[in-house]
Amino acid sequence: MLILKNVSKIYGNNKKAVDQLTLQIEKGEIIGFIGPNGAGKTTTIRMITGIIALTEGIIEINGKNITKEPVEAKKNFTFVPDHPTIFDAIKGIDYLNFIGDMHEVTIQHRKDRIEKYTKAFQIYDSLTQTINSYSHGMKQKLLISGALLPDPNLFILDEPMVGLDPHSAKILKDIMREHCEKGGTVFFSSHVLEVVENLCDRVAIIHRGKLIACDTPKNIKKNSSATLEEIFLEMTKDE
């Protein structure tokens, strides 16, 4: 579903944010992407989603190259960023219809899914209000609902739990799991290692732009009694 081959990103100041990253995610998998601050998680996600260009390497989403066939590639995923910065002078329902139009979601499908997710996140009654009156958490829930609306093959989230109350975080985790069970794929970054450990089929760890591990939580822990947090801290500590 998602293939990254020797992907690198060098910024203008010659800083190598991502270095020869190779990763393959299969259909139906739920992958947690973890790493310390500044490790290159957000840069990687921004390259996958086409927000920034790759310096080198190849990214394919469902067989479509994000650089060569961006529109076809983008039809296969939706994205929730780490901060709900969206154009907020419109109503919540306007935003969802906008996303629906861009992803060519049919009216019936749109109605069903908007109701399903906005009711689950308890923002359905606020959809007729302008987004600038929403709290941080409500904006996050609206973004997640919008990203789920087209029923994407690949669901990409950057720090999705930030700003969510425990009830909504639980709903999101259930939705992510349900999405994978139906054949979809989830790729998300997080600093909440407990969530990653309990939810993910595999965990990818990035440090200083390089992928240092990608395996099941069990294998990463090498069957030891240590928690993923302890292993993560050990793997990413500076010499």
Added chain:
Amino acid sequence: MNKFLSLTKIQVIDFFSKYTQQLNVKNKYLGILVMFLPILLIFPATQMVLEIYNSFLAMGFPELTVTYMYIANTILMVVVSIPFIISVFFYSKDLRLIATLPVKEDTIVFSKLASVYIYLLAISSFFLGTAVVIYGTIGELNLSSLIVGIIALIISPLIPMIIATIIILPFMSVIGSGKRRNLMVVVGNMLLLGAIIVLQMLSSKIQLQPEELNNILLQEDGLLMVVGRRFPPSIWLTKMIQGSIVNGVLFIGLNVVLVLILKTFAKTVYSKALMKFNQEGDSIRGGKIYYKSRNKGLQMIKRHINIIISNPVFLMNTVLTIFMPILMFIIILFTGEIQGELLKSTVLFPYHVYIFSAIITTPAIIGSLSATVITREGKTFWETKVLPISARDNIKYRIYTTLIIKLVASLILGIMTIFIIPVNLQTVLVATVFCITSTLFFSSIDIVINIERPLLNWSNPTAAVKNNLNILLALLLRLVVGVIGYGLYKLIDGWEASVVMLVFSGLFIILYFISIYIVYGMYEEKFIDIAP
């Protein structure tokens, strides 16, 4: 460092960083050159001031150049400072941080005004500064006049800035409460601006009998008193530059008094206007949840139009830049400065096509909406980048948005002008072709500027649409096109006006196709590389 200086320093750094952001820092000299690009505007300003100087010199009162430019400059500064003050005070993203700092209210108010002051000083330098230099250097060098003039120039933004602040802050607390406050802010401020211009026009009308005028001209300061009678600081300033200490004390004293008044009321202004405004929400509730399918392109255009409409600073800036010259024209007609009969005169008939074309093409010439179409989106630019639309379409819908706004504005201006100037069908058709072709060209080529300089992280909306080099580059482009156009016009001097306009329309079509090649052929990749 002193709290006021520290806070002001941050505001000033922010002001300049928005202006210089994304200059080619690797090329030091190019960076410096681009930084000083606005100085080019000094050439047309000098030309204008020289003509005014020669007129007053012929009358024997060259000092009136300073008086006249000071009055015009003050009015201009009041008008342009209103949207700027609204932007830095009411729509600035740093207010929540500043409000939590342990500093006095007047410190916040004055530090916020620092960037407004710099902006106004730049404007003042072009007009009053040029007048001071010309008056102090042409003929015999008058060093003391020059030095006092430069001091006056530095002080000059204070009166308009403080007057505008004292008017606008309480005004905003009244119009900015309740539902649809953004709409109220725009409508309220447009009315306020209109009122200021009408008042100025009415108060400056010289209604003197010829005999009276002769008597005044015979007095030493007679004409100065007439020109400056409605605005005494202009008389004090002129006499101060001529060496009068008393008038110097009066002029500087007035500025000091105004600063003290603002300082006294700063706490009230801050708590009653600024904090109140920020407590109010602009949420619109109501309506039904609907599920409606729309075309992708329409949705994108709607989004870009909404971005302008939803932000009062963007909307006011758009409306002002597109309509203000024409509003001024209509107000001048209304106040009787220009007689309507003059425009209907048969003498002007051969020039109607030029006049009508110029009026309806104003939105394309003055408005540079495409040069800020990416910047206006700011941090929300990422949204359209992850959607399944091509970069080409993403650029195209931005250009279409500019085209729609400008052509609608041109249509409105055209309809209004038909009631003022009697134009025939041929004139309308020729002018329409010229308007459409020039609008197509400028709307397309301007976006190249924004792709080169996409400032996405701005702290207040003025930084997005006014205080950045994109606008100046767009104006520079128009200046270059204008100069070349004027040269061509001189070459084909004597041709019929309609033919001349059609030739220019043809040239704009060629330029449009070149701009299309540049935008989609050379800048599409660069657009993809823009990193939010």
